[in-house]
Amino acid sequence: MRPVRTIALTGATGFIGGVFLRHLLGQGYRVRALSRRPREPVDGVEWIPGSLEDDAALAALVAGADAVVHCAGAVRGASAESFVRTNVDGSRRLVEAARAGGQCGRFLLISSLAARHPELSWYAASKREAERVVAEAAGDMALTVFRPTAVYGPGDRELRPLFEWLLRGWLFIPGSASGRVSFIHVDDLAAAVTCWLAASEPLSGVFELHDGRPGGYDWLAIGAAAEQARRGPVRRVVIPPGLLTAVAHINLALSRLFGGAPMLTPVKLRELRHPDWSCNNSALERVMDWTPRLQLAQALQERRF
Ligand SMILES: NC(=O)c1ccc[n+]([C@@H]2O[C@H](COP(=O)([O-])OP(=O)(O)OC[C@H]3O[C@@H](n4cnc5c(N)ncnc54)[C@H](OP(=O)(O)O)[C@@H]3O)[C@@H](O)[C@H]2O)c1
Numbered sequence: 001m002r003p004v005r006t007i008a009l010t011g012a013t014g015f016i017g018g019v020f021l022r023h024l025l026g027q028g029y030r031v032r033a034l035s036r037r038p039r040e041p042v043d044g045v046e047w048i049p050g051s052l053e054d055d056a057a058l059a060a061l062v063a064g065a066d067a068v069v070h071c072a073g074a075v076r077g078a079s080a081e082s083f084v085r086t087n088v089d090g091s092r093r094l095v096e097a098a099r100a101g102g103q104c105g106r107f108l109l110i111s112s113l114a115a116r117h118p119e120l121s122w123y124a125a126s127k128r129e130a131e132r133v134v135a136e137a138a139g140d141m142a143l144t145v146f147r148p149t150a151v152y153g154p155g156d157r158e159l160r161p162l163f164e165w166l167l168r169g170w171l172f173i174p175g176s177a178s179g180r181v182s183f184i185h186v187d188d189l190a191a192a193v194t195c196w197l198a199a200s201e202p203l204s205g206v207f208e209l210h211d212g213r214p215g216g217y218d219w220l221a222i223g224a225a226a227e228q229a230r231r232g233p234v235r236r237v238v239i240p241p242g243l244l245t246a247v248a249h250i251n252l253a254l255s256r257l258f259g260g261a262p263m264l265t266p267v268k269l270r271e272l273r274h275p276d277w278s279c280n281n282s283a284l285e286r287v288m289d290w291t292p293r294l295q296l297a298q299a300l301q302e303r304r305f
Pocket of ligand 1: 035053
């Protein structure tokens with residue numbers, strides 16, 4: 001297998017893909033990155049204008065690439081169709097382009113832990129279906145699927161408010177007070193990607209990724225991590241379920257009237273309220289020399305979000 005030098009990257013203009021881009025450049029890879037908007041030049045990056053809906057752009061993106069890291073995705077939306085268009089149809093087009101290009105030996109799909117429960121939300125269903133169609137279209141190209149849990153780090157807008165309030169001494173609990181969640185810092189996820197690229201033989205399979213804390217965190221443990229980080233007490237406030245439901249309905253109605261892609265919708269709430277989003281790294285750690293380095297208390301203490 002020829003060494004991996006040139007990477008086709010999608011999602012580089014977003015939170016996670018932007019961090020991947022910096023890590024890839026730091027490791028000396030040449031990157032061809034898809035972008036829907038004009039970008040400033042960056043050393044080592046060839047910006048390919050276009051989107052996941054544009055076959056010509058995808059062919060240009062993968063031309064000469066040894067590996068594809070597919071991180072673009074819709075994470076918010078007001079209908080099932082909007083998620084399917086980007087996450088399912090877009091992923092299928094990209095893998096077909098990579099296969100037709102003939103040079104690409106490995107393909108990494110950044111899916112989500114949400115794919116474990118496709119019945120819960122439009123997003124979760126689209127990520128699971130993307131995994132299926134990509135596997136169907138990959139042919140003999142080695143395919144790896146990463147299912148990260150909730151990702152945080154600089155540039156993230158979803159978890160940042162929760163962490164800011166934690167450091168001020170307030171924990172707002174949005175789901176069931178007994179739920180379990182896991183997290184992963186974006187630098188640990190990016191390190192897993194560069195490790196995957198460095199493997200002499202490409203890996204195949206579906207792998208969950210989190211920060212390595214067994215069983216994840218319940219809300220008590222999140223509060224405790226914050227108390228450790230701020231060396232002071234954290235007060236816990238459960239957001240009444242009816243209030244969240246009302247906000248989710250209003251969000252959806254407003255987006256249908258005025259456009260836009262809301263994060264919190266009634267369907268998304270089912271995903272947030274699921275009692276167990278803990279996960280397990282052991283399958284990945286068995287096949288790759290990767291271990292996450294950062295857990296929540298330290299990340300909060302060092303304000304790495
Ligand atoms: N954040 C998390 O906690 C988390 C957890 C597990 C998995 N993931 C997965 O990680 C990936 C990145 O998530 P993120 O949090 O970084 O989201 P994000 O900040 O919203 O970034 C999404 C990226 O995808 C691009 N994109 C969206 N639709 C596209 C299309 N039709 N054509 C081309 N590019 C398109 C966006 O481009 P523009 O800049 O042009 O909008 C952006 O670069 C997603 O696949 C998501 O499912 C995220």
